[in-house]
Amino acid sequence: MNSVFVYIEMGDGCKVADVSLELLTKGRQLADELGTKLECACLGDFAGQTETLVAELRRYGTDRIHVFDDKRLFPYTTLPHSSAMVRLLREEKPQICLLGATVIGRDLGPRVSSALGSGLTADCTQLEISDFDMKVKNRDGVVEERHYENQLMQIRPAFGGSIIATIVNPEHRPQMATVRDGVMRKEECDTIHDTEVISHDIDDYTDASDYVVKVLERHVRAARHNLKGANIVVAGGYGVGSKEGFDLLYDLAKELHAEVGASRAAVDAGWIDHDRQIGQTGVTVRPKVYIACGVSGAIQHIAGMKDAGIIISINSDPDAPIGQIADYNIVGTIEEVVPKIIKNLKGTM
Amino acid sequence: MNIIVLAKQVPDTHNVGPDAMTAEGTVNRGALPAVFNPEDLNALEQALRLKERYGASITMLTMGLPKAADVLREGVFRGADEGILLTDRALGGADTLATSYSLSQAIRKIRSDRGLSGEDFLILCGRQAIDGDTAQVGPQVAEKLGLPQVTYVEEVLSVEDGVARVRRHIDGGVETVECPLPCLLTVNGSAATCRSRNVKRVMANKHREFTQWGAADIAADPAQIGKAGSPTNVKAVRNIVFKAKESKTLTASDEDIKTLVNELRRVL
Numbered sequence: 368m369n370s371v372f373v374y375i376e377m378g379d380g381c382k383v384a385d386v387s388l389e390l391l392t393k394g395r396q397l398a399d400e401l402g403t404k405l406e407c408a409c410l411g412d413f414a415g416q417t418e419t420l421v422a423e424l425r426r427y428g429t430d431r432i433h434v435f436d437d438k439r440l441f442p443y444t445t446l447p448h449s450s451a452m453v454r455l456l457r458e459e460k461p462q463i464c465l466l467g468a469t470v471i472g473r474d475l476g477p478r479v480s481s482a483l484g485s486g487l488t489a490d491c492t493q494l495e496i497s498d499f500d501m502k503v504k505n506r507d508g509v510v511e512e513r514h515y516e517n518q519l520m521q522i523r524p525a526f527g528g529s530i531i532a533t534i535v536n537p538e539h540r541p542q543m544a545t546v547r548d549g550v551m552r553k554e555e556c557d558t559i560h561d562t563e564v565i566s567h568d569i570d571d572y573t574d575a576s577d578y579v580v581k582v583l584e585r586h587v588r589a590a591r592h593n594l595k596g597a598n599i600v601v602a603g604g605y606g607v608g609s610k611e612g613f614d615l616l617y618d619l620a621k622e623l624h625a626e627v628g629a630s631r632a633a634v635d636a637g638w639i640d641h642d643r644q645i646g647q648t649g650v651t652v653r654p655k656v657y658i659a660c661g662v663s664g665a666i667q668h669i670a671g672m673k674d675a676g677i678i679i680s681i682n683s684d685p686d687a688p689i690g691q692i693a694d695y696n697i698v699g700t701i702e703e704v705v706p707k708i709i710k711n712l713k714g715t716m
Numbered sequence: 717m718n719i720i721v722l723a724k725q726v727p728d729t730h731n732v733g734p735d736a737m738t739a740e741g742t743v744n745r746g747a748l749p750a751v752f753n754p755e756d757l758n759a760l761e762q763a764l765r766l767k768e769r770y771g772a773s774i775t776m777l778t779m780g781l782p783k784a785a786d787v788l789r790e791g792v793f794r795g796a797d798e799g800i801l802l803t804d805r806a807l808g809g810a811d812t813l814a815t816s817y818s819l820s821q822a823i824r825k826i827r828s829d830r831g832l833s834g835e836d837f838l839i840l841c842g843r844q845a846i847d848g849d850t851a852q853v854g855p856q857v858a859e860k861l862g863l864p865q866v867t868y869v870e871e872v873l874s875v876e877d878g879v880a881r882v883r884r885h886i887d888g889g890v891e892t893v894e895c896p897l898p899c900l901l902t903v904n905g906s907a908a909t910c911r912s913r914n915v916k917r918v919m920a921n922k923h924r925e926f927t928q929w930g931a932a933d934i935a936a937d938p939a940q941i942g943k944a945g946s947p948t949n950v951k952a953v954r955n956i957v958f959k960a961k962e963s964k965t966l967t968a969s970d971e972d973i974k975t976l977v978n979e980l981r982r983v984l
Binding site: 442444449471473475477480481488499504520525530531532535538539579582583584586599641656676679685691693699703704708 | 811812813816848849850851852853854855856858859860864865866867868881885886887888889890891892893894895896906944946947948949950951952953954955962963964965966967968970972973974976977979980983984
């Protein structure tokens with residue numbers, strides 16, 4: 368039975384990206400459901416740390432680990448990674464291949480899918496296995512209904528968030544999908560798997576022309592916020608109205624030891640940094656408390672925060688869609704409500 | 717230098733109005749204004765800067781309905797030299813892979829028609845389009861043409877001795893990379909915004925018509941275009957119905973805020 372495959376993304380200091388571990392957790396679940404193996408490939412410069420790396424990937428239930436250890440594989444450049452992945456996927460013939468929807472995954476995934484002629488669905492928020500019937504044109508151009516079993520249902524909000532689409536690619540393998548950081552949960556596997564480690568020589572998979580792109584300089588700074596792990600998130604939407612409006616939100620966040628996030632509309636308006644965007648194409652958060660200030664509640668935003676424990680919405684529009692998923696709806700303006708909450712928290716009211 | 721800028725006309729999903737959906741739950745494209753995909757404008761600006769600095773001929777290429785010629789005209793208003801519209805029913809219903817194949821065939825034709833086999837050739841496009849946010853077409857076009865790619869580009873720093881030096885966004889930072897021409901660069905929204913129209917160019921090109929190519933013109937393999945060339949299928953589309961929670965509605969009164977803060981204190 369063809370496997371489920373995960374591309375492992377390596378960060379600085381030989382650290383596996385969280386999103387890759389989240390995908391291994393999801394991949395393990397899909398592989399169990401399909402009765403098949405979970406495989407992964409990691410390409411990088413491991414400088415003698417391969418054993419630690421393998422041990423970590425093993426804890427997430429990986430059955431087979433493909434290792435490519437070479438100085439030229441870190442920092443990431445497109446061509447050596449894509450040539451190696453294309454060739455490896457042709458050899459291993461997995462039925463599913465998952466990548467993080469990171470800058471690297473979004474650079475690599477389409478390149479690989481194009482070479483393999485397989486379908487790729489970006490930024491999935493759910494992945495499920497299911498059977499279905501679908502009308503397809505056969506070779507003679509006649510439409511017939513076919514039954515497909517154990518297919519990967521790639522589910523994502525689409526079209527400005529007005530709809531949720533389920534994408535399938537029944538006639539092509541592997542079925543490829545990218546998933547954003549934090550969308551799936553990472554969980555170590557409780558059963559021990561016999562893990563096979565396969566070391567490959569990258570020169571068998573790439574040639575000199577794959578190394579034409581050179582990284583001259585690289586600056587990576589530690590994240591300026593911890594939205595993903597925050598207990599409380601204060602998020603602002605278009606209703607915040609201005610950059611200055613966000614200052615109020617930062618004041619509230621300071622009082623609550625919370626992190627500040629935003630909807631895409633507020634990011635697009637230039638009121639707050641892009642790396643604080645919450646939603647399908649941003650960060651997914653699962654805080655205990657989520658305070659949405661002037662957030663209307665587009666589906667893509669909700670996709671990134673719906674699992675919050677308690678949702679409080681502050682909105683002057685009592686009919687804003689976010690009201691449907693909020694536990695508390697405060698009808699009022701940000702300028703009026705937020706300072707009052709701050710005063711109360713300080714005990715001065 | 718010869719530069720091709722890939723541009724897409726997209727429904728303005730940032731400004732979705734109440735009539736964006738039909739009663740049947742499908743997308744009402746007619747109700748959404750069509751715009752020049754924002755990051756494609758960032759790509760055009762990078763092309764225009766290279767033209768000013770090194771001299772270049774810029775050709776805009778788009779695929780879509782005949783109306784998509786608007787983005788070609790807009791590109792010419794801002795400084796591009798030419799535009800080519802790829803339009804054909806047979807190309808419709810394409811996913812990113814079939815789209816990339818069609819665009820790559822058109823680029824091959826542009827190169828062979830003009831004898832541009834040399835190294836002095838660059839393809840620029842936006843990182844992603846706002847109607848799909850997939851960021852797939854750029855890398856897929858590069859793969860189909862066998863060219864190296866650099867994605868998430870914030871600035872083309874220089875193109876000298878057949879090598880482009882660019883600054884690009886990476887997760888948590890930036891990097892500077894060198895890539896030999898010919899190559900494909902996808903430009904990020906954080907790059908410089910595009911200059912506005914040039915009045916003289918608007919006057920001169922207001923009624924400009926553009927070359928139109930169909931599937932036959934680009935020698936497209938019917939199995940690789942349109943719906944037939946698209947491995948992905950939309951199986952189901954639904955409107956989301958959230959399980960309505962039992963929610964409490966509060967006002968901005970002092971009393972209500974106090975209740976809320978007490979509740980917050982209880983859970984934290």
